[in-house]
Amino acid sequence: xxxxxxxxxxxxxxxxxxxxxxxxxxxxxxxxxxxxxxxxxxxxxxxxxxxxxxxxxxxxxxxxxxxxxxxxxxxxxxxxxxxxxxxxxxxxxxxxxxxxxxxxxxxxxxxxxxxxxxxxxxxxxxxxxxxxxxxxxxxxxxxxxxxxxxxxxxxxxxxxxxxxxxxxxxxxxxxxxxxxxxxxxxxxxxxxxxxxxxxxxxxxxxxxxxxxxxxxxxxxxxxxxxxxxxxxxxxxxxxxxxxxxxxxxxxxxxxxxxxxxxxxxxxxxxx
Amino acid sequence: xxxxxxxxxxxxxxxxxxxxxxxxxxxxxxxxxxxxxxxxxxxxxxxxxxxxxxxxxxxxxxxxxxxxxxxxxxxxxxxxxxxxxxxxxxxxxxxxxxxxxxxxxxxxxxxxxxxxxxxxxxxxxxxxxxxxxxxxxxxxxxxxxxxxxxxxxxxxxxxxxxxxxxxxxxxxxxxxxxxxxxxxxxxxxxxxxxxxxxxxxxxxxxxxxxxxxxxxxxxxxxxxxxxxxxxxxxxxxxxxxxxxxxxxxxxxxxxxxxxxxxxxxxxxxxxxxxxxxxxxxxxxxxxxxxxxxxxxxxxxxxxxxxxxxxxxxxxxxxxxxxxxxxxxxxxxxxxxxxxxxxxxxxxxxxxxxxxxxxxxxxxxxxxxxxxxxxxxxxxxxxxxxxxxxxxxxxxxxxxxxxxxxxxxxxxxxxxxxxxxxxxxxxxxxxxxxxxxxxxxxxxxxxxxxxxxxxxxxxxxxxxxxxxxxxxxxxxxxxxxxxxxxxxxxxxxxxxxxxxxxxxxxx
Numbered sequence: 001x002x003x004x005x006x007x008x009x010x011x012x013x014x015x016x017x018x019x020x021x022x023x024x025x026x027x028x029x030x031x032x033x034x035x036x037x038x039x040x041x042x043x044x045x046x047x048x049x050x051x052x053x054x055x056x057x058x059x060x061x062x063x064x065x066x067x068x069x070x071x072x073x074x075x076x077x078x079x080x081x082x083x084x085x086x087x088x089x090x091x092x093x094x095x096x097x098x099x100x101x102x103x104x105x106x107x108x109x110x111x112x113x114x115x116x117x118x119x120x121x122x123x124x125x126x127x128x129x130x131x132x133x134x135x136x137x138x139x140x141x142x143x144x145x146x147x148x149x150x151x152x153x154x155x156x157x158x159x160x161x162x163x164x165x166x167x168x169x170x171x172x173x174x175x176x177x178x179x180x181x182x183x184x185x186x187x188x189x190x191x192x193x194x195x196x197x198x199x200x201x202x203x204x205x206x207x208x209x210x211x212x213x214x215x216x217x218x219x220x221x222x223x224x225x226x227x228x229x230x231x232x233x234x235x236x237x238x239x240x241x242x243x244x245x246x247x248x249x250x251x252x253x254x255x256x257x258x259x260x261x262x263x264x265x266x267x268x269x270x271x
Numbered sequence: 272x273x274x275x276x277x278x279x280x281x282x283x284x285x286x287x288x289x290x291x292x293x294x295x296x297x298x299x300x301x302x303x304x305x306x307x308x309x310x311x312x313x314x315x316x317x318x319x320x321x322x323x324x325x326x327x328x329x330x331x332x333x334x335x336x337x338x339x340x341x342x343x344x345x346x347x348x349x350x351x352x353x354x355x356x357x358x359x360x361x362x363x364x365x366x367x368x369x370x371x372x373x374x375x376x377x378x379x380x381x382x383x384x385x386x387x388x389x390x391x392x393x394x395x396x397x398x399x400x401x402x403x404x405x406x407x408x409x410x411x412x413x414x415x416x417x418x419x420x421x422x423x424x425x426x427x428x429x430x431x432x433x434x435x436x437x438x439x440x441x442x443x444x445x446x447x448x449x450x451x452x453x454x455x456x457x458x459x460x461x462x463x464x465x466x467x468x469x470x471x472x473x474x475x476x477x478x479x480x481x482x483x484x485x486x487x488x489x490x491x492x493x494x495x496x497x498x499x500x501x502x503x504x505x506x507x508x509x510x511x512x513x514x515x516x517x518x519x520x521x522x523x524x525x526x527x528x529x530x531x532x533x534x535x536x537x538x539x540x541x542x543x544x545x546x547x548x549x550x551x552x553x554x555x556x557x558x559x560x561x562x563x564x565x566x567x568x569x570x571x572x573x574x575x576x577x578x579x580x581x582x583x584x585x586x587x588x589x590x591x592x593x594x595x596x597x598x599x600x601x602x603x604x605x606x607x608x609x610x611x612x613x614x615x616x617x618x619x620x621x622x623x624x625x626x627x628x629x630x631x632x633x634x635x636x637x638x639x640x641x642x643x644x645x646x647x648x649x650x651x652x653x654x655x656x657x658x659x660x661x662x663x664x665x666x667x668x669x670x671x672x673x674x675x676x677x678x679x680x681x682x683x684x685x686x687x688x689x690x691x692x693x694x695x696x697x698x699x700x701x702x703x704x705x706x707x708x709x710x711x712x713x714x715x716x717x718x719x720x721x722x723x724x725x726x727x728x729x730x731x732x733x734x735x736x737x738x739x740x741x742x743x744x745x746x747x748x749x750x751x752x753x754x755x756x757x758x759x760x761x762x763x764x765x766x767x768x769x770x771x772x773x774x775x776x777x
Contacts, residue, residue: 010560018280018282034568038275038307039275040274043316044313047575056576059309063328064329064530066530072439072440108770116437157600157601157766163717187473189480195768262438264433268528270329270593270770
């Protein structure tokens with residue numbers, strides 16, 4: 001309401017008009033009485049010209065929120081845990097996900113998901129059907145991580161495809177014959193970000209009041225169990241046929257894996 | 272505060288009773304004396320017009336070191352790492368205990384001491400490290416020299432476990448794999464895999480990391496610092512020949528945004544001047560109007576902070592102090608070779624030149640933001656600008672050499688309204704290729720991610736630079752392996768975001 005202007009201003013020597021006095025205290029017409037203004041109708045014009053919102057006037061939590069969660073124990077994600085299924089899904093990484101309440105619409109929200117991981121994505125596994133398995137090397141299925149928001153909404157720009165782990169040729173061939181399988185080459189710390197901003201379009205649209213879930217998920221594509229083929233779905237199942245070796249014919253399964261170590265998820269929302 | 276109403280009404284012909292006047296005045300004066308609550312204040316009116324005292328919502332604390340590894344025109348891993356005092360790096364000593372990242376030259380710790388009430392800290396830290404080969408300081412660590420380096424945040428002496436950039440417990444050996452193929456000549460068994468136990472920390476020769484963590488804090492002064500440790504081998508042996516790998520931290524930054532929660536009251540006391548009506552006093556214009564109703568009217572027409580109840584204002588009353596927030600991304604389905612100008616290389620720390628290419632998706636979309644085309648006017652909206660970005664570095668390699676000295680350089684740059692571009696040396700990130708192919712000569716993809724962060728107080732920018740048209744992610748390359756050839760770089764997905772907190776200064 002605008003500044004209060006009284007209807008009734010008594011004059012010196014005049015008889016006090018009770019109705020006028022009462023109306024100066026309270027009447028329904030806006031901007032005419034004290035109680036009407038002070039009961040929910042204090043507006044910007046009522047403020048002193050030098051008024052500024054000071055920190056102590058603000059209810060805690062009303063200008064922003066920030067939450068974190070994390071885990072320190074490692075967790076492994078394998079390619080063959082669900083053998084026989086068409087595992088084309090991302091699995092949330094426990095400890096790198098966060099569900100939280102959004103108390104009001106946020107002007108700006110930043111989502112951060114961090115993980116240190118090592119990847120065992122085999123590099124060019126030998127083709128068991130080739131005369132020289134190392135001359136014909138196969139490409140292993142993808143392993144990826146990606147942030148998600150809500151139920152199943154992956155954020156494409158946060159997707160990180162993980163490289164193949166070096167596979168060692170053990171016959172002394174150059175150049176790194178003495179090293180072996182060097183998973184240490186594919187140790188990564190990722191700190192991936194997603195932002196939601198008022199006025200932007202998906203996937204960056206405003207973070208609005210309610211509940212929200214986001215986090216990091218891992219995708220380790222399926223390696224069907226127990227089948228012998230050179231097809232891309234089965235390439236890691238190599239037969240050891242026994243004919244060229246003294247050990248009995250048997251299947252050996254190569255699995256792909258991501259080990260997640262310390263990880264963390266953080267959200268910051270600003271009014 | 273609940274609504275209040277006149278406790279009594281004055282009726283015509285009623286004898287003047289001082290209590291009637293006083294009770295009525297007290298009801299109004301009481302409300303004006305620091306009792307105006309959230310329900311009394313129209314939210315929309317305030318939100319659209321009210322000003323906020325400087326740093327009323329947030330404050331910001333920032334420390335950084337801009338440290339040049341002096342990768343200029345030399346074809347070396349590093350030119351003058353033996354004289355670090357010139358560029359103020361931080362030595363990262365070979366010790367398994369958490370230690371503060373401190374300047375080598377002065378021992379000054381990268382830390383912030385922040386006085387707070389019951390607030391929430393949002394802590395951002397970033398650091399670039401570079402390791403050096405054993406006995407070959409001009410070369411990067413070989414593939415067999417894992418660094419096993421971790422960083423973490425520490426608050427008030429307590430390491431925040433879930434911020435460690437590696438394995439918290441060690442040894443924490445991944446499950447070993449085994450694998451066989453047919454053929455006598457290629458029979459192999461990797462149940463005993465060498466070095467696999469060293470996958471406990473960042474390992475390659477040059478990389479950067481960023482840590483973000485929120486933390487509620489209590490009243491008091493809090494120390495926030497970036498710490499590191501170097502994990503021993505599984506067999507507790509030292510690196511290779513016993514000399515250990517030396518590691519330096521170069522560009523490094525610590526930023527804390529404090530979201531104020533429950534600050535102490537430091538304002539004045541409410542002053543509402545109302546005269547009481549006394550028994551036997553003559554009813555006058557002064558005592559029932561000028562010194563009461565009119566006085567309270569004037570107070571109501573010029574309300575001050577002390578008239579309002581503590582913690583009365585909610586988000587509905589409060590304007591946002593976020594200005595110029597923007598985000599952009601690129602998401603090519605497969606990796607994109609960075610197209611450099613022929614024979615161009617890294618122009619130097621914070622130096623613009625042909626060696627830089629804007630990160631892009633390969634089909635014309637650059638990784639850059641412009642605040643929706645409006646740019647940022649930090650003269651009219653002074654405050655602290657926060658810029659964050661990520662870019663996947665898929666591969667860094669020489670065309671025909673497996674040296675791990677191939678380096679990709681990524682940084683941020685801004686262009687002011689006059690069209691002048693500033694390359695931010697303090698944001699430079701260096702990542703080397705480190706995944707050699709074991710069968711044929713060459714390097715495999717690394718799949719790393721370049722984290723970028725720039726924090727700037729508008730007070731630290733020149734008048735021209737306070738008008739920013741564009742912020743972009745730049746990519747360059749450096750021959751750190753002495754191969755005398757320029758590495759190829761492939762990038763993939765990335766994002767950049769920025770926002771300004773008005774009236775917040777570091």
